[in-house]
Amino acid sequence: MNANWWGLLGERFKELIGRVGDSEELSGIVGSATDHHAAPYAITEELVAVYRMHPLMPDQFNFFSLKDGGLIQSADLHQVAGNRTRSLAESMAMADMFYSFGIAHPGAISLHNYPRLLQQLQRDNGEVFDLAAVDVLRDRERGVPRYNQFRALICRERVSRFEEITSNRRWADELRRVYNNDIDQVDLMVGMFAEDLPEGFGFSDTAFRIFILMASRRLKSDRFFTKDYTAEIYTQLGLDWIDNNSMITVLKRHYPEVAPALYGVENAFAPWRRLAA
Ligand code: HEM
Secondary structure, eight states, rough: HHHHHHOOTTTHHHHHTTOOOOHHHHHHHHOOOOOOOOOOOOOHHHHHHHTOGGGSSOSEEEEEEETTEEEEEEEEEESSSSHHHHHHHHSSSSSHHHHHHOOOOOOSSSOOOOHHHHHTTOOSSOOOOOOOHHHHHHHHHHOOHHHHHHHHHHOOOOOOOOTOOOHHHHHHHHHHHHHHTOGGGGOOOHHHHHHHTTTTSSHHHHHHHHHHHHHHHHHHTTTTTTOOOOOOHOOOOHHHHHHHHHHHHHHHHOOGGGGHHHOSSSSSSSOOOOOOO
């Protein structure tokens, strides 16, 4: 993401010296020429498929107070979702909710971690369904290739044994059983959840390849990030504002009381400091 924005030469170099010609590798996509490449920009079905990350959702949420770190209330996924969200949100201070999400961890994107309450998701209209099954169904009905074919299409080598998807022997056996020993039938989402992750990754290499492509394209296709990312359009104050702010400065400006929980934290999307209860 940093290379997309600043280029491989980095933020400091761009600040001090500026762009090195048209090179988006060296100086980032932002401020380079606009280019749609092969087709006008759109969110592709592949991006939607790799973004099906429902295991990120926990079944249970805990809300804590910034004042003394104490537990304010707990709620399950059903109680925080749908048309119940607003009244729950209004029962607490916004800053306490930011703090609670700041110290919370998402669920691991892996097999056997699909939230129970999304497997019996109750919609506001009373309909109840298994979102895990619907995730798989949607990819199938929309023609997203199965896991092995998807790998081949994004230039990863095909797998011929279930053990090449995952080093977890139990999962490999389960996949073999569920898919009747036919590795080409493994659904994309299932294969991605089973994959061993590269070091330091939260999601699969397969998903990462689609993300990196789309992260670049959403900038490269947008004139406001490319040829029109100029002081004429944004004013110099505007460009400086973007450079000099982050999610941390935005949060602290609006909710100064979150500052102690962000002390020493460099990225607001990384875990915040827990305040002593
Ligand atoms: C309370 C939390 C959530 C609920 C109740 C929820 C519910 C749903 C529902 C009902 C659908 C549509 C199913 C259908 O096609 O009929 C859906 C689709 C989807 N969800 Fe979630 N979701 C939640 C959180 C998330 C999160 C955290 C992510 C990813 C980070 C995510 C990613 C997606 C994607 C990519 C789709 C497919 C969208 C499409 O087909 O265009 N969802 N979700």
